[in-house]
Amino acid sequence: MAPKLPIYMDNAATTPVDPRVVETMLPYFTERFGNAASRNHHFGWVAEEAVDYAREQVAQVIGARSEKEIVFTSGATESDNLAIKGIANFYKSKGNHIITCKAEHKAVLDTCKRLERSGFDVTYLSPQQDGRVTPEQVKEALTDKTILVSLMLVNNEIGSQNPIREIGEVTRAAGVLLHCDATQGIGKVDFDAQRDNVDLASLSAHKMYGPKGVGALYVSRSKPRVRIVAEMDGGGHERGMRSGTLNVPGIVGFGRAAELARQEWKQDTERLEALRARLHGRITDALEEVHLNGAEAPHRAPGILNLSFAFVEGEALMMAIKDVAVSSGSACTSASLEPSYVLRALGVDEELAHSSIRFGLGKFNTEEEVDYVAALVIEQVERLRAMSPLYEMHKEGIDLSTIEWTAH
């Protein structure tokens, strides 16, 4: 039976909002529309109460000690900026060295690059071939000037999961702060900020079946008490760390999404693991020369499957499966004509980086959809390989690396 088309399999880009979340949000657009900062009337109190409740829900999903450790933002990009610039500017008298990784999200990398222009030193660790950073790499990169380590929980392109807990032991022992961009991991993998010695963590609602335009930064208040310099000046909202009228409906939805994630993540993850394994298995059973980018289970998020289909260009394959929404690390999908920097940081051959497709499975995907997508991908890869000169050469036993290509 063919599933309903188009099929959404790009849940690492964004997720649909869970209907239960939408339902919780709705009253906050209409009858409970107050400004949470209006301290002197009923409308304000209702909104503030709802925000405080959501703050608790979000605190719980990441293992914060207190709801006071949650600063609501517009999303993970803002949270990453606030965390890294906020720490750098507050602790610059202590040191000017920051450690991160080449495979981080641009919100982290470009923030670090900006700080480099104002006198900070940044070490960009090269990930292992599976996309993970080891605690030893972090330990070796530490200097007496290091004030912050920023590493993601789960990589958005390849799904590899960093050993944050072990890295947290290293940073804690060294007295260095640890920021974790946890955007892709919350509700998917085991994470607990307190247990894992994470001092700051970025979150985004729309990656966990909540609404777009809302996120949070967790800022530890004890052991250690982390201080940051705010980015935004204004009314002093969020205890001075993020001015601006609170997005009450968004925050309420985020809270509900966090609560659902906390209650349901284990069963969701189990289901996604099975769907991903099914998709991966069907494809590799039928096709040769398909390479997994990123780490093998269990060191990965359950829903992300990044595969390189050798001899086939990623954008062409996306075009062939146009009824299925996925994404590609191919240069042709970006304006820069450069293939994915994440795959290159892993040491993936440029050719294979051009041939990559990211499948992002989510909790609303079904087994029928997976079967349909697997069959379509197999059929279309075969079709494209039949018109690929590289596949023909491969079949003739020609080693492509021995040919002098005319790069243009």
Next chain:
Amino acid sequence: MAYSKKVVDHYENPRNVGTLDKEDESVGTGLVGAPACGDVMRLQIRVNPETEVVEEAKFKTFGCGSAIASSSLVTEWVKGKTIDEAMALENSQIVEELNLPPVKIHCSVLAEDAIKSAIADFRKKQAARKGETGPAEGESANSAE
């Protein structure tokens, strides 16, 4: 990014996909691009040595939809033309016909390189053949990179 109807048509129903015997003296082969850049085109023509008319054209392409469409279009265009006429082909004609956006212009450049390189290969073979029987004519092989 939305593709033009013509790109989609060539991509979904590519004309003249295939392989000619590259050892054949009447066949010219152009292989351009590089896997690391994300596109490789192989364009082959079978030319009548007497009339110098392209009788058959085949391609195989590793690349995006626009690269596949550009090479498919070129095989259609050169068939029935003399190699001198085919040599006059310019990438801007491909851009116009397929309505390629600026970011895809390199696909058309590659297709132009591919046909010119195939013609050069054919001419080189012909010159070598004539060289066996008499003095070689002016080397006109335009080695399009």
